[in-house]
Amino acid sequence: MSDGVGFGLYVHWPFCQAKCPYCDFNSHVSASVDQERWRKALVTEIRRIGAETSGRVLDTIFFGGGTPSLMHPETVASVIEEARTIWLASNDMEITLEANPTSVEASRFRGYADAGVNRVSIGVQSLRDNDLRALGRLHSADEARRAVGTARESFPRVSFDLIYARQNQSLHDWEAELTEALAMAPDHLSLYQLTIENGTAFGERFARGRLPGLPDEDLGADLYELTQELTQAAGLPAYEISNHARPGHESRHNLIYWRSGDWVGIGPGAHGRLTLGNSRVATEAYQAPGRWLTAVEIYGSGESLRDPLAASEILEERLIMGLRLGEGISVSVIDEKISSNIKELIGQQLLDIDGDIVRTTELGRPLLNSVLQRLLA
DSSP, X not given: OOOSSOEEEEEEEOEESSOOTTOOSSOEEOSOOOHHHHHHHHHHHHHHHHHHSTXXXXXXXXXXXXXXXXXXXXXXXXXXXXXXXXXXXXXXXXXXXXXXXOHHHHTTHHHHHHHTOOEEEEEEEOSOHHHHHHXXXXXOHHXXXXXXXXXXXXXXXXXXXXXXXXXXXXXXXXXXXXXXXXXXXOSEEEEEEOOOOTTSHHHHHHHTTOOTTOOOHHHHHXXXXXXXXXXXHTXXXXXXXXXXXXXXXXXHHHHHHHTTOEEEEXXXXXXXXXXXXXXXXXXXXXXXXXXXXXXXXXXXXXXXXXXXXXXHHHHHHHHHHHTTBTTOEEGGGOOHHHHHHHHXXXXXXXXXXXXXXEEEOTTTXXXXXXXXXXXXX
């Protein structure tokens, strides 16, 4: 049965046409993919987990990656059909697919809609051609604009992503670009500051001093504040640190993560959280696509890890995920030690408490990592 927070299925498609230099996700470039083998393996995994979670109401499916818009619509349809067979489907199930806005991928939108996808999340990243090239993207700004328009013709709910705090980006530049994005009337926007991750091409360039023009701390803070002002004024307030939506258009699947609900994770490198009996377990799949596929085909499972979570780990995850949300978290889940840290942070106006709910303040939200470090110290 649904627990009020929701129960979701995450499907990881690990393949991309090219590896973006800022990306640290589990994504791989492959010249060819045997869609039929992958379809069968994903269906096998759904049946395996379904046997452990029978009777649950499935609220969301999310195809992430990688680049799920490289999946054949028939593959997507098979996964959705099997999920609906294995679990009880909620009446208003949200089914999201991440897509790139190249013309080839946008041409598949109608096929995905016919397969059952009712929400698309498009990786626009920038509306400026020079910046798209610097980010290693394969589409143009015009393609991105057209893809958003095409998506609106096929799906009732459309979201797209932008990255800001890019190289040599001024406050004025970002104001003009975000204003243009908001004029495209999205239901949902994911707006991320560019972060330099270890193990990425950008990480290597940065370590060698070959990534000039990144914003300093003050400009980064100004860019964040401007983002909040413009989205709030346009009717897309931040319901999570980096996510903005018109009321009722929040990502229901991602809310399951942030509210510490249960979800099944299948596909290479996918993580899951499941309540089985009286235990909450973390699951993880083999990262390498070939190893995952072989494990499913030979042993009937791509799972590489299943780890029961201790009470302290569950609390830590609830804090880390829940404080990302504007709605905050319930004080009732917090132990006495952390409560004393909360009082200190309230005194510093970084946290606020309202009845049973604790949440970050406007001052504390952009400092969330520091707030969490002090809470969990």
